Amino acid sequence: MTDFPEAPVYEHLARLGKALSAPVRLRLLDLLDQGGCTVEELAQRGGLPLKNTSAHLQQLRAAGLVSTRREGTRIHYSLHDRGVSRFLGRFQEFAEERMGDLRAEIEEHLGREEAVSAVTGTELEGLLRNREVVLVDLRSAEEYEEDHVPGAVSIPSRQLEERLDELPWDVTIVAYCQGPYCVVSPRAVRMLNATGRRARSLEGGYVRWKRRRDAD
Amino acid sequence: MTDFPEAPVYEHLARLGKALSAPVRLRLLDLLDQGGCTVEELAQRGGLPLKNTSAHLQQLRAAGLVSTRREGTRIHYSLHDRGVSRFLGRFQEFAEERMGDLRAEIEEHLGREEAVSAVTGTELEGLLRNREVVLVDLRSAEEYEEDHVPGAVSIPSRQLEERLDELPWDVTIVAYCQGPYCVVSPRAVRMLNATGRRARSLEGGYVRWKRRRDAD
DNA sequence: CTATTAATCTATTGATTAGTAGAATATGGG
DNA sequence: CCCATATTCTACTAATCAATAGATTAATAG
Known part of the structure; x- marks a missing residue:
């Protein structure tokens, strides 16, 4: 040694x-x-x-x-503690910044379009303030109950197809799932877009939104 | 897997x-x-x-x-790039914060007194502004030449004993070496204090000072 | 006290990884 | 072109780590 x-x-x-x-x-x-x-x-x-x-x-x-x-x-x-959450965010952010193949993997994994057209946290704030979006929480009802992005409605991903009529045609839909690399919301977005609606993912899902909220 | x-x-x-x-x-x-x-x-x-x-x-x-x-x-x-330097600083800071035995190891390693009485970057700024300290760069002449903390004089650690008379008795001496966990400056501080002078280490040495400078 | 459930501890196997020696590559100087 | 130097590549061994199965602990309900 x-x-x-x-x-x-x-x-x-x-x-x-x-x-x-x-x-x-x-x-x-x-x-x-x-x-x-x-x-x-x-x-x-x-x-x-x-x-x-x-x-x-x-x-x-x-x-x-x-x-x-x-x-x-x-x-x-x-x-x-919260410091761990903040550090994890920075760790991932740093890794994504400089590892080209990681970015490539994320894009391939989540689907190129969704990765590119994802809504950032800051962007979402503005959209919500002006009521220009419907925000959908795709996680389980329990997870939604415990905590969620203010303004979000709960439609667990399994119920999405049967509750499609609750979602508008004339307003952009922003969907989010659990983690930064979760596949659920990109899949839902693809499906919603296939019906003719306008849908986008929330970048980083619930976790990254929460990290941002708890940042200071 | x-x-x-x-x-x-x-x-x-x-x-x-x-x-x-x-x-x-x-x-x-x-x-x-x-x-x-x-x-x-x-x-x-x-x-x-x-x-x-x-x-x-x-x-x-x-x-x-x-x-x-x-x-x-x-x-x-x-x-x-500089982002790496910044990230490394955060990584170490985060590790030191929550790993009790790491802190203990650092203290034991660098010598308890020096770790406790180390001068922080912010503190140093104030001291330098008021000319209340002599700042000594213990690294090699080449390293000093390339870059150093403004206001520091170069006394490579090997020459320290023979150049002791350049150091004052009436003003606090702040010494720094290379990295955050370098042993050179704590050793020098111990030696200087043994001569009756007042000496302290710069916390984190040159590297951590530089990371702070390049932070934004 | 016993049974049950949740989680950990212990031991084993197979896969990675660190360290290192010898061969190979790449550059610059004669 | 050949040599010297700096670094990397390849191959091998020893150490470390992940995954897993069986035994063990800890709390609770009956």
């Missing part, structure tokens, strides 16, 4: 990097940023094996990024 | 985390933040094997954190 006098300090610093070096953990952090929850719920929301989820959560806890509290027989995880 | 629709995006994001997950790479980034240089020089400054250094630099380049340019037979590495 390499050896320089400052090594011990850098080894501690690297623990933070290690915590952020696995895709699963980054995903878990984004999921937790939507609101704390139990291990089981988290595993389910993330589509991950339970034991696996638990193991990664311990690492995140060791790095000081998440904290736990017991709730009877289950254990409730959440981001350690 | 785990499997969720957003996985490809998170895998790209994790590349940034991986780049920051090895102590050696974090060290190299701090060294590069003092100014770009060649692989050989970097290996020497960091006290690392050459091939090893080269290998890590490639990874940093793949993550978009550093860039290269050829200078004849040698290759000059530097941080890709």
Whole structure:
């Protein structure tokens, strides 16, 4: 192993990097940023094996990024504080800025059109103020209940097709789902546009909007 | 491997985390933040094997954190842009904030007194304005030549003992070295205080001062 | 006290990654 | 063209880490 006098300090610093070096953990952090929850719920929301989820959560806890509290027989995880949420936002922003292939991957993943025509947080504020949009929260009813962008109506993505008649033809629809890289809202936007409506995604979904709100 | 629709995006994001997950790479980034240089020089400054250094630099380049340019037979590495420097500052700040044992390690490493009584950047500005301090740059003459904190005099740490008489008894001495976790200035401060002078470190050394200067 | 549920701990396997030695590449000077 | 220098590439070993299965702990309800 390499050896320089400052090594011990850098080894501690690297623990933070290690915590952020696995895709699963980054995903878990984004999921937790939507609101704390139990291990089981988290595993389910993330589509991950339970034991696996638990193991990664311990690492995140060791790095000081998440904290736990017991709730009877289950254990409730959440981001350690708002600073973590803010840092995650900056981390992702920084990564997106300078990793060209990451941007490419995002675009391919979310669908080029939606990525390009996504509404930014600032833009949304103006649109909402002037009542120029209908804002749709595609997450589950429970998630909407817990917190949502003011002015949004709740239409969980599964009910979207059967509740299409609630959505206007003459006003732009802005839809959002959970995380910054969630596929739900781009898919919904594609579908809505196919019906002839004008629809756009909210860039970064609920999580990025919340990070912006809690920024200071 | 785990499997969720957003996985490809998170895998790209994790590349940034991986780049920051090895102590050696974090060290190299701090060294590069003092100014770009060649692989050989970097290996020497960091006290690392050459091939090893080269290998890590490639990874940093793949993550978009550093860039290269050829200078004849040698290759000059530097941080890709100021954004990287700023991000590194935030990364370290964030890590220090919430990792208690990191703070403990830093204090133990640099010596408790010096860590506690270090002068912050803001504080230094005021002290310099009122000419209440002598500011000493302990880095090499070349490093000083390239860039230094305005108002600092150059006394490379190796010459410190023989040039002690240049330093005042009646005014506080503030000393700085390279990186945020460099041991040189705390050691010098201890020595100066032992002679009966009043000396303090500049918190974070040259690198953190520079990051502050280039912040916007 | 026992059974049940939620989560963690322990141990094992397979996959990545760090470090390193030797070969290969690229540039500039004779 | 050949040589010296700086760096990278390739191949190999040892260490670390992710995923997973089985046993274990912790709280609660009966």
